Amino acid sequence: MASFPPLTTRLYQESASLIYMYREEPFTLASGKMSHHYFNCKKITLHPARLSLLAAAIRDELLPAHGLALPKAAGGLTLGADPIAYAFSLACHEKGHLCMPVVVRKEAKGHGTGRQIEGDLTDIDEVLVFDDVITTAGSTLKPVAALREAGKQVTTAVCIVDREEGGREALSAEGVQLIALFKKSDFSSR
Secondary structure, eight states, X not given: OOOOOHHHHHHHHHHHHHHEEEEEEEEEOTTSOEEEEEEXXXXXXXXHHHHHHHHHHIIIIIHHHTTOOOOXXXXXXXXXXXXXXXXXXXXXXXXXXXXXXXXXXXXXOSSTTOOSEESOOTTXXXXXXXXXXXXXXXXXXXXXXXXXXXXXXXXEEEEEEEOSSSHHHHHXXXXXXXXXXXXXXXXXXX
């Protein structure tokens, strides 16, 4: 196991066996790729205690370790990023910092206001993008494009697990730095 700061270590210890699975018969991933490694980060994001720990680890360890201040807005593509954005927003609020949660739909609504992006971004120039697991970054680049189209800057993406399968490079090609709490290699040497 890699060396992590205290909150991240605790999250890893509490969730590694729940979120990671290796199987001889490969899984089909959202990217369409096949892999023997499966990560189910819903075991973190849909569990109150682990989700709270994740938000605190991002706020207190991950962002400061990369010299980043707390953002004014954070979110990503629904559904994977939603619980992370809400929990992170609340974690920031606990420290007296206002960070607006943002939800980006896969496509604009066909009814009502027809919005693709939900959240109050008034007077906010930059948005931190979240994702749970990044393989090729396809699901991460969608909200980046939507937010940029709406006139917002996106320079950083944060994920729980970087599968180390080209996502970091794909984001970098679009001018987005990827910061991951964990990497596939933290779970398996295969």
